[in-house]
Amino acid sequence: MHDQKPWWEEPYRIVQTNLRLTDADLDPEALAKQAKAFGASAITFNVGGIYAFYPTELSLHATNPFLKGDLTGAMLKAAHDHGLKMVGRFDLSKGTRLAYEAHPEWFVHNERGEPQEYNGTYQACVNGGWSLDYGHRILREGLERYDLDGAFFNMTGYQPYDYGGEYRGICHCQNCQQGFADMFGRRLPMKEDFSDPAYADYLAFKRRTSVAAAQRIYDTVKEIRPSTGVMGNGRGACDFMRLEIQRAVARPAPEWPHQPGELARWGAAIGQGKTYSCASTNFLDYQWRYASETSHNHMLRFGQQIASGAQIDYYVLGTFEQENREPLEPVKRFLHWHAANGDYLTDTRSLARVALYHSRVNAAYAGATLSGKLQNTAFRGAYRLLLESRIPFDFLSDERMADDNIGEALARYDVILLPAINCLSDNEAKVLDEYVSAGGTVLMTGETGHYDERGQRRMGFALKSAPATSIVHTAKTLETYFRIAEGETDLADTKLVHLHGYYFHTEPRDGIETALKLLPQPRYGPPELCYLEGEPTEHPGVMTRECGQGRTVHLPWLPEWHYFRDGLPEHREILRHLIDRASQRPVRIEGAGPVEVTVRERMNKAGERVVHIVNYAGQRQSAYDEPPVLTGLRLGIPGAVEEARALVSGEALAVGAADADGYAWIDLPGVKFFEVVVLSGAAA
Known part of the structure; x- marks a missing residue:
């Protein structure tokens, strides 16, 4: 027994x-x-x-x-x-x-x-x-x-x-x-x-x-x-983890709507099998514990959490006798739905083929580095561009890089993205180089690995697989563009991508491939004098080096930081294009609307996958309103699918025949806050 x-x-x-x-x-x-x-x-x-x-x-x-x-x-x-x-x-x-x-x-x-x-x-x-x-x-x-x-x-x-x-x-x-x-x-x-x-x-x-x-x-x-189970915060010994989501109005704008998913992904990465939850505070912030969050914000939080495997924790000051009661009934309905469907939401494992590198050390020590003040927005820009490209992704934590099974853990991923991870230890670099040699792709930006784990500058890059040996000069205040050549992105009508701030001139290794060419800095005023002059330089925006069976790609600037600040599609598409070259998506979603998609497999049900679709359409800066129902969404799954069922709408879904790329397509019901689709017979 x-x-x-x-x-x-x-x-x-x-x-x-x-x-x-x-x-x-x-x-x-x-x-x-x-x-x-x-x-x-x-x-x-x-x-x-x-x-x-x-x-x-x-x-x-x-x-x-x-x-x-x-x-x-x-x-x-x-x-x-x-x-x-x-x-x-x-x-x-x-x-x-x-x-x-x-x-x-x-x-x-x-x-x-x-x-x-x-x-x-x-x-x-x-x-x-x-x-x-x-x-x-x-x-x-x-x-x-x-x-x-x-x-x-x-x-x-x-x-x-x-x-x-x-x-x-x-x-x-x-x-x-x-x-x-x-x-x-x-x-x-x-x-x-x-x-x-x-x-x-x-x-x-x-x-x-x-x-x-x-x-x-x-x-x-x-x-x-x-x-007795010890509930911890992931920073020490515990049996299971409790993290916390709250508004914290003093944080600089814009409001970061992805905090629940960010915390849940971190819980999965750091816990390595421990269960975790992200307590959703009923109140706005500590100073206003009687001002409740909207129920719509709670539902967006819950949708993100279950999409990354988290359990549920709801935090109220005092008892259920609240002055502002608006969220209580919707949250109650969600908890009852979770009780009925929790078996599909627990004991699952992500099937993402892309990992976003999360470094607690870099967050602590990057302030000692040249571009370190941008590390948080660079990380969140990378998070946004992956999510908004509808690419399922996990976090890979620096704190797990000394684990005995780290090679096996990394082998699950086709691509590891390191966004301005300036501070890397020798061991982290060694593990990543071994991952590349075994067939993986590392995408790194900016000064990644040019400093050790204490923020001390190295003579060169920590990764031996990097396309360049070192940074030889840094331009800090550029206001210019890269020229995009044919095939370097999928944006047929966009030939320039703007660059503001840092560009890191490197000493390249022999035999690397390059893409994007830096243009001389143009004038920007008065308008009569605003025209591009001179030929593109030889300074690339993308450098790729084949190493062993894999490759390391270095973007010696910060496109992810630009995307966080400006939100223009070309910065997102450069990285999205590089990722899709190296990885087949475990799920695709088509149709209009701001959605996040994740896919997980049930550990105790062979061949059964659970796909989560989260609707962000109700979020506008600091406002969380009732989202419109998103219709016309289609879900594509590689391989055969025998049955599909939507847990929120309760509908059985028809599965189409596989297309030329091997994806079977499913028309989704309207998605209000989120939808969870259970697939049986899906290819492993």
């Missing part, structure tokens, strides 16, 4: 009730009934940390002043009575004045010795006694009293910004000063900037100590309750 799977490896729908102190008088029985009726399979409920929602015996653990009895214990019983799992919420990131006055050395202090206080709570230092010891006493007390199904830990790690968004500075408590000196033999940086020589070391210090803190929490949970 096989052991039963842990509950978090089955389809789940968590509702997180982030309780306020004044919620201490809630009726656990009524809340459990509401959650069950809402479609939840699990509920996240407060246990302790800043405040105890049970009668604690720990003198420095503040008790909720409104508490009348054992609210946590009553909720656990009610949840289990109604067939719900309960995830205990612990916030060990802060303590109250009670703890601070007893042990101020446990908490964050900036270089001026000021504590990081907000609303009577004090930020705990990752390296202080609250995090290292007292928080674990709280955790032990909670777990010894309650047989929790899961444990969630809020706001772990370094938090230099308070809830009001104010930057409070680097912690300079004695614990941090001593720990940093022991690790690196130097003083802490005074600011978080690469102009301070100690900052690169500080990034490594934060990473190592945060991972160690997460491991300690995990070990404590497993020592006391081995069956």
